[in-house]
Amino acid sequence: MAVETGEAGIRYDHGGDEFVYAEVSTAMSLPAHFTALAITRRLAQEAIAGVEEICPSNASYMVRVDPDRIHPRDLVRELRRIESEVGDAASADPSFTIATRIVDVPIMLNDPWTHEVLMKFRDRHQDPEGTDLDYGARINGYDTTEAFIDALAGSPYLVTMMGFVPGLPWCFQLVPRERQVEVPKYVRPRTETPERAFGFGGAFAVIYPVKGAGGYQLFGSAPAPIFDAAQEQPDFAENDSVVFFRHGDVINFRRVDEAGYDEVREQVAAKRWRYRTAPVEFSPSRFLADPDGTNAAMLEALYS
Amino acid sequence: MSILVRDPGLETTVQDTGRFGHYAIGFPPSGALDSFAYHVGNALVGNAPGAAGLEAVYLGPTLEFTTDTVIAVTGADIPATLDGEAIPLWESVAVRAGQTLAFGQLTGGARPYVAIAGGIDVPTVYGSRSTYTLVGMGGFGGRGLAEGDELVPGEDAVAPRAGRRLADDDVPTYPEIAELRLLVGLHSYRLTPDSLERFTDTAWKVTPDANRVGYRYRGAELEFVPREQPFGAGSDPANVTDCGYPVGSVQVPGGVEPIVLLQDAVTGGGYATLGTVVSVDRDRLAQTKTGDRTRFVSVDLDEALTIRRDRAAQLDRIRTALS
Numbered sequence: 001m002a003v004e005t006g007e008a009g010i011r012y013d014h015g016g017d018e019f020v021y022a023e024v025s026t027a028m029s030l031p032a033h034f035t036a037l038a039i040t041r042r043l044a045q046e047a048i049a050g051v052e053e054i055c056p057s058n059a060s061y062m063v064r065v066d067p068d069r070i071h072p073r074d075l076v077r078e079l080r081r082i083e084s085e086v087g088d089a090a091s092a093d094p095s096f097t098i099a100t101r102i103v104d105v106p107i108m109l110n111d112p113w114t115h116e117v118l119m120k121f122r123d124r125h126q127d128p129e130g131t132d133l134d135y136g137a138r139i140n141g142y143d144t145t146e147a148f149i150d151a152l153a154g155s156p157y158l159v160t161m162m163g164f165v166p167g168l169p170w171c172f173q174l175v176p177r178e179r180q181v182e183v184p185k186y187v188r189p190r191t192e193t194p195e196r197a198f199g200f201g202g203a204f205a206v207i208y209p210v211k212g213a214g215g216y217q218l219f220g221s222a223p224a225p226i227f228d229a230a231q232e233q234p235d236f237a238e239n240d241s242v243v244f245f246r247h248g249d250v251i252n253f254r255r256v257d258e259a260g261y262d263e264v265r266e267q268v269a270a271k272r273w274r275y276r277t278a279p280v281e282f283s284p285s286r287f288l289a290d291p292d293g294t295n296a297a298m299l300e301a302l303y304s
Numbered sequence: 305m306s307i308l309v310r311d312p313g314l315e316t317t318v319q320d321t322g323r324f325g326h327y328a329i330g331f332p333p334s335g336a337l338d339s340f341a342y343h344v345g346n347a348l349v350g351n352a353p354g355a356a357g358l359e360a361v362y363l364g365p366t367l368e369f370t371t372d373t374v375i376a377v378t379g380a381d382i383p384a385t386l387d388g389e390a391i392p393l394w395e396s397v398a399v400r401a402g403q404t405l406a407f408g409q410l411t412g413g414a415r416p417y418v419a420i421a422g423g424i425d426v427p428t429v430y431g432s433r434s435t436y437t438l439v440g441m442g443g444f445g446g447r448g449l450a451e452g453d454e455l456v457p458g459e460d461a462v463a464p465r466a467g468r469r470l471a472d473d474d475v476p477t478y479p480e481i482a483e484l485r486l487l488v489g490l491h492s493y494r495l496t497p498d499s500l501e502r503f504t505d506t507a508w509k510v511t512p513d514a515n516r517v518g519y520r521y522r523g524a525e526l527e528f529v530p531r532e533q534p535f536g537a538g539s540d541p542a543n544v545t546d547c548g549y550p551v552g553s554v555q556v557p558g559g560v561e562p563i564v565l566l567q568d569a570v571t572g573g574g575y576a577t578l579g580t581v582v583s584v585d586r587d588r589l590a591q592t593k594t595g596d597r598t599r600f601v602s603v604d605l606d607e608a609l610t611i612r613r614d615r616a617a618q619l620d621r622i623r624t625a626l627s
Contacts, residue, residue, distance in 0.1 A: 003489065013489040015550030016580030017608040021490055028536025028545045055328040055548045057572060058536065062548035064327060067609055068616070161546060163330035163571035166439055170546055177535070184539040185574065188558075202574060203536035204546060209330075210439055229441055242430075242441070243329050 006080040008035065008087050017067050020075055023060040028172065028203050031091040032059040033160045034284040037098070037248070038090035042082050050075065056247055057161040058170060058204070090284050097283045102156065102250040102302045104276040105207075107198050108261045109133070109149045109220035114197050117190070118218045124188040132217040136183045136200065152181065152219065152253070155295050157205055158282075159249040167209040167227040167243030171251055174287065174295055189215035196222045198253075205253070209243070223256070223264035224273055232271045250280060250298060278302045307420065309453040310404065311366035317516075318424050318443035318455075320356040322567060323432035330571050333551060334434035334442060337516060337567055337590035338415055340476065341379035343619055345419030346460075347626045348376035348396040348468045355423030355460035356433040358449075361515075362593065364407025364416045365449060369399045373457060374421040374464045377405075380413030380591060381478065394475050398466035412478040413591035423458035436568060438517075468626045474618065476588075481507055481597045484564075484585045485611065488602050490553065491544055491576035499526035499559075503578065507597045508562065514594055516568040521598060526559045528576070538574060546574040552581040554600075564589060582608040584615045 004012045011023045022039075025032035040056040043063070050070030055062040063079070065072050090096050110133055122128040127135040137148035157171035164170075173180055185201040190213060193199070197208045199216030206216055209227030226244045228236040235244060245251075256264070267273040278301040287294040309316075319342065322335025336342030336359055346355050358365065364382055376396045377384045384391050385406050391397045399405070407416065426433050426444050435443025444453060492500060508521035528541035536545040542557050549555070549565055555575035556562045564581055566589070581589065582603065592598060603611070 014487055014580075014605050014608075015490060015577075016487050016552050016582050017605070017612050018552075018583050019548075019550035019580065021548070021550070023547070025534075026537070026545060027534035053325060053327045055571070057547045059545050060547045062550065064324075067612060071609075072605060161548075161572060162328060163548065164573055165570060166326075166330040168330055172536075180535075182535065182538075185543065187540075202538040202543065202546060212438070227439065229439055229446070242439075247328065 004076055004080070006083040008083050010083050012076045012079060014072055015062065017072070018064055020063045020065055020072055020079070021060065022062070022079055025059045028059050029177070030172070030284065030288065031088065033172065034090035035086070035088055036061045038086045038096060039079070039082050042086055043079070048075070048078055055163070058172065091288055092285055094283060094285045096285065097281045098248055100248045100250060100280055100282050101277045102252060102280050102298045104302055105222060105251050105253050106224060106256045106260060106264050107153065107220050107222050107253040108256050108258065109152065109198070111221040111261070113194050113221050114218040117192055117194055120192070121186070121190045124186050124190060126184060126187060133219055136181065136217055136219065139183065140181050151179070153255045156250050156252040156298060159245055159247055159251060162245065162247050165209055165212070167245060168206055169226070169245040169249065169251070171205040172203060173205070174250070174291060176291055183217050185215040186217070189213055193218070194221065196225065198222055221261070223261045223268070224275065225268060233268065233273050235274055244275065250282065252299060252302060276302065305371040305457060307455040307457070308368040308370065309365060309449045309451060309455065310368050312449040312451060313360045313363040313365040313407070315448040316358055316360040316365040317435035317437070317448050318356050318426050318433055319359045319435060320433045321354050323430050323434050323436070323442065326430055327571050331430060332436070332569050332571055333567050334432065334436045335567050336417065338379050338417065338587045340587045340615070340619070341415070341417045344394065344470055344622060345376045345378040345417050347623045348378070348394070348470065349374045349419045349421045350396070350461060350463035350465050350468070351419060351421065351423055352460040352462050355458060356426065357420065357423065358418040360416050360418070361414060362410060367405045367418070369401060369403055369405070371401050371457070373399050374466050375399055375405065376419045377416055378419065379415050379417040381411045382416050383408035392469070394470040396466050396468040414593040415590050420457055421461045421464035423460035425456040425458040438568060463627070470622065471625065474622055476591070478591050481599055482588050482592045483599050483601050484581050484589055485601045485603045485608070486554065486579045486581045487605060487608055488579040490579060492578040494528050494541070494544070494576040495578055496527045496529055500578070502526060503562070504600050504602050507599050510592055510594050510596045510598060511561065512594045516566055518563045518565045518569050519589060519592070520561045520563045522561055526556050528559060542576055543574045544576045546572060548572045549577060550580045552583060552586055553577045554579050554581065582611050584611050
């Protein structure tokens with residue numbers, strides 16, 4: 001097995017002849033993510049020949065390599081060099097910041113559409129008697145489902161990975177570890193998930209861009225599209241992209257009721273839905289020192 | 305000037321070399337699963353290397369040509385006919401306006417490819433003409449071909465000519481048990497040593513769940529090393545903190561059914577990956593079908609790179625010989 005471990009403890013391995021995998025940590029944490037982020041940003045800047053695609057993920061990253069231009073072992077050597085140069089600076093050094101944006105994402109929790117689907121698949125769930133939200137509340141130590149919903153929508157999330165299918169954001173809540181929600185995936189994946197379902201699996205919230213199979217707990221539904229193949233909505237047309245989210249986006253899931261949900265759907269039907277966004281300069285070190293203060297400042301920028 | 309789809313077969317899609325550069329936002333590459341058959345097809349008809357062609361599976365399409373052209377059928381062992389007359393595989397053939405290409409029953413492999421002089425003119429989406437049906441993008445309207453569709457030949461012809469033939473030695477054979485070479489690693493430490501051994505000792509059977517997204521196999525049960533799951537991964541022992549999946553990587557949800565991810569697969573997720581099939585052997589995999597047996601053979605990185613170089617040299621030699 002071609003495993004190497006670098007100075008900051010990153011584990012490297014080869015995914016066949018075309019991919020190199022670098023695992024910062026087996027566990028998810030914001031510092032591990034920020035390290036992966038800092039290394040992949042540097043790697044992109046260096047524009048090393050043979051580095052074809054860089055895919056930052058939650059606590060790891062992956063590089064698609066053209067082995068005809070750089071030997072994958074030489075690439076690992078370069079990655080180890082960057083690892084030793086960057087180290088944990090992303091979390092420790094106040095001068096490391098990410099120019100990104102905070103996005104307002106309406107969400108209806110405990111909605112009728114995902115409820116209908118999740119009730120169909122109780123035989124694949126840990127708790128066939130209840131709902132996914134009731135189960136999530138209980139195993140995370142919340143007295144009521146309402147209190148659990150408040151926690152889910154109570155603080156913004158960071159998009160720490162994109163993928164699975166085009167445009168799906170993996171969102172990690174920007175709160176200290178003891179406040180983070182964790183739920184298992186379904187015992188056996190569902191064969192059905194509604195488009196725009198808001199799901200949760202492991203420590204990650206997601207929105208499913210398109211309908212399909214899925215194994216995350218179903219908690220709600222987003223009225224606005226995050227994937228738009230025809231680029232009909234102005235956000236997608238203006239960015240000339242079929243996906244809305246980007247790695248590094250900060251998302252505030254804003255709770256809406258059914259009337260609020262319908263209001264967004266009407267704008268979507270009229271092809272004039274626009275996400276509310278505001279630019280932010282995200283500093284991992286400042287965030288880690290004062291999570292709630294940093295979140296409050298970002299929300300102020302978004303809604304003021 | 306067009307090609308009329310009289311019968312699409314089971315699922316026939318427009319494919320090229322693939323859609324690259326968007327893996328990080330969740331776009332798998334798509335593109336021809338059997339890259340060798342696809343590239344040789346283009347070389348035979350005299351197309352530029354990236355011209356779009358047709359990939360079928362199990363059943364070939366029935367196509368009526370309304371213009372004179374040159375075609376080549378490569379890939380699976382399947383009888384092909386023009387107006388009922390048998391035509392050779394792995395050889396470029398002249399087609400006259402009004403003739404119909406049809407296929408008989410597959411005798412080996414799984415996926416026939418049809419290269420057409422000039423390629424197929426469909427819009428380039430995110431840098432490729434390949435079909436990605438999951439989100440309905442690329443290819444012909446983002447979907448498999450349907451009866452009544454009209455394909456328009458593209459402009460990627462360099463030197464179209466009938467009568468070019470692939471040397472017999474270069475024609476792939478499809479033995480009963482497919483051997484796929486793979487690099488063990490990534491999260492292979494999650495499986496017990498016994499299970500890893502069992503993985504390469506077993507002649508796995510391709511299940512009905514075998515398509516452009518991935519191939520699922522049955523044949524043995526694999527066990528995970530017990531552990532306290534790291535934060536973020538979820539409680540199932542098959543789960544890891546969600547990460548990127550290499551194309552060709554092998555995961556084992558539940559320990560029962562290994563899945564090899566292919567060109568239309570999800571780009572990431574939370575299942576432990578035990579290794580990755582070398583890129584060249586995805587061609588061989590693409591020519592296996594439900595019920596076929598497959599064995600995984602462990603190779604190291606240097607062997608994987610040699611396999612890759614040998615295939616590139618072979619294609620170069622073939623292109624030179626056919627030019």
